[in-house]
Amino acid sequence: MTQKATLTELNVYPLKGGGGTPLTTAELTPRGLRHDREFMLVTPEGRFLSQRDHAEMARLRPSYDGEVLTVEVAGAETLVHKATDTGDVLDVMVHRHECQGVDQGDDPARWFSALLGTDCRLVRFTGHRPTSRGGGETMFADSYPLLVLSAESLADLNARLDEPLPMNRFRPSLVVEGLGPYGEDSVRLLRVGGCVIEMMKACARCVVTTTDQDTGERGREPLRTLASYRTIDRGIRFGQNALPRTTGELALGDPVEILETK
Template sequence: MDKLFSLFSTSTGRSSSAPAATVTSIFIYPIKSCRGISVPQAPITSTGFRWDRQWMVVNSNGRALTQRVEPKLALVEPELPPDALDVNWMPSDSSYMALESRFVDPDYAQGYTAMFSDGFPYLVISQGSLDLLNELLKEPLPINRFRPNILVDGCAPFSEDLWKVTKLNNIAFHGVKLCSRCKVPTINQESGIAGTEPTETLMKFRTDKALKREKINKAKVYFGMNFVCAESLSASTMKGKVVKIGDPIHVLQRYASHADAAA
């Protein structure tokens, strides 16, 4: 296990001017728990990427339905107009539905809002993290099991865990909480059938105890890092901001260790 940790250990403090990683994929999930859409770019809004978790499925009692209860939601594939993610596109009253937003947990980020994501506007995962996990699994899993907003490459596995402040296309993103995983990653997004992996494998090296966070020990597994966007707090600074595939990520501040990162 010590050898495993050495693969993704990261130095602390401020970084050099060289990018820490590069954005390789961007995903949005217009309807919570339904299939995601891979896009080349996504404009920033006050609640995350435009259209991300703007709608959700509810039952006859008005309660939310997610893949935790109805795995076959993974088979529902939303579509958006081809220009809906252009940075200057302005919808009319007849072309979109406005929903109430909600505040993220103030214990982790004050004043930020999200739509129907589980708690935070952005989830970042590195290709290195997925590759390392897949080396430990009998059957490799695609990234869609983990439903990130931003997939990056070029950094060591689990580097994203320690990214406290980053700049992405001159936009400030703050890593505020390790992403604790529910049963959704165990659901095959092509068939809607749940299994036991990757949770069984993650329990071996991605728990609080394994990450030397014994004082916390919430009996959860972690994969990915939740982020908020500083510019989203102000309409004036948010206007025109967009994230694109190929954008470099510069890490300005890092958490000293997993024990210091919130979860």
């Protein structure tokens, strides 16, 4: 294939349900971008917390350097937590998927519980969690370690909306410019820089997309508009879940090449 495009955004989400950290470079590992969804909040029963039920999580601004997790949020003291792998190992659930996390102790648990008004614990991923298809692996992501979205797909959606929405509503890992509107739907293999990524399935969209990622406030869009033209297989689809097939360094401006279409 000769069509080429460019990588224009890289985003990592160290805390599941929290805001994204934009990057200029990132290491692509077998589990996705390094440190993506490495931490998660869980109920006392081990079920994950997300923006679906706690929209205020959108206001959390986590960053993680491999040793210290920092979480900033307007109007509250910043959490600075040195990650540990020696806490209790808890059985936890991401949707219907069982996995494990290392409890990060009482201090972050108190901080998040007070902030969100619900009893919760912070855990760090441990062990191995295979993806349901494709032979890949992931940490605490919903299903697949990568989400790829075309810049032109958002532009097409915004042309249908009364008020345009930013890309962060859709929480992509990689944003590519040059595929055309919904061009990601027809691609099976992409080379991004020196890495190969396989598109696995269209991403089903939920109420998180209606959540302002700065304020936590919710509206009706974009789900109402997307439902009118992007309802596929009984779900509202926007963007593609993907798996790394080779690993390495990614950087903004990397060339993106279609290797194989569906």
